[in-house]
Structures are given as structure tokens and as C-alpha cells.
Amino acid sequence: MSDYIDDVQVESLLLQLHQLRDELSEEVESLQSAAQPVLLDQQAFGRVSRGEALQQQDMAKANLNQCQERIRQIEEALLKIDSEDYGYCDACGNQISLPRLSARPESPLCLSCQSKKEDASPS
Numbered sequence: 416m417s418d419y420i421d422d423v424q425v426e427s428l429l430l431q432l433h434q435l436r437d438e439l440s441e442e443v444e445s446l447q448s449a450a451q452p453v454l455l456d457q458q459a460f461g462r463v464s465r466g467e468a469l470q471q472q473d474m475a476k477a478n479l480n481q482c483q484e485r486i487r488q489i490e491e492a493l494l495k496i497d498s499e500d501y502g503y504c505d506a507c508g509n510q511i512s513l514p515r516l517s518a519r520p521e522s523p524l525c526l527s528c529q530s531k532k533e534d535a536s537p538s
């Protein structure tokens with residue numbers, strides 16, 4: 416296991432990862448129904464215009480993608496814990512700080528690589 420994180424910390428991060436995955440899976444399910452193709456049935460939307468409904472659908476889709484991406488990172492983090500690679504940055508190989516792991520246990524990148532990545536991709 417990563418030598419700078421002790422077993423107790425790994426246990427608690429592991430627990431967090433499992434809880435997070437369960438929460439996100441539930442969210443994915445509810446978002447999947449919100450991202451369904453918009454029905455043209457006036458009854459179904461009442462006073463909501465079709466444009467608004469489409470906008471909500473787009474937002475649901477964007478959230479859905481984010482949730483699915485996070486679940487994917489969580490799965491990878493769980494695999495890394497198994498293979499004892501957990502806690503090291505995917506990009507530079509440095510240790511990811513424990514406060515960062517506690518805040519976002521699925522994070523595959525250290526803080527500086529993450530901010531570089533965010534600078535590089537326009538959002």
C-alpha cells in the first residue's frame with residue numbers, strides 16, 4: 416500500500432469511495448429518466464415550453480455525463496487500491512495529498528496536474 420497513507424486512512428477512503436459510488440449510481444438513474452427524449456405531449460409538460468423542456472434535458476444530459484465520468488474514476492480508484500497504486504498522480508507520479516484525497520477520494524491527479532488540466536481545457 417502507498418507508504419504515506421496508513422491502513423486506517425485507506426479504510427476510510429475506501430468507505431467514502433463506495434458510498435460515493437452508490438450515491439452517484441442513484442443520481443445516474445434519476446438523471447437518465449430526466450434525459451429521456453422530450454415528449455411533444457402538452458399534457459406532460461403543462462406550462463413548461465418545449466424549449467425549456469429541451470434545456471432541462473440538456474442539463475440532465477450534462478450532469479449525467481459528469482456523474483458517469485466520476486463513477487468511472489471511482490472504479491479506477493478502487494482498482495488502484497487493490498493494486499496498491501492508490502494515492503499517486505496519474506500524470507506526474509507524485510503523491511496526491513491526503514486532504515485532497517479526503518475531499519475527492521476518486522481523484523486520479525494531484526492538485527497541480529489537475530489545475531494544469533483545467534487551464535488547458537476551455538470550459
Ligand SMILES: [Zn+2]
Nearest residue numbers: 504507525528
Ligand atoms: Zn501530478
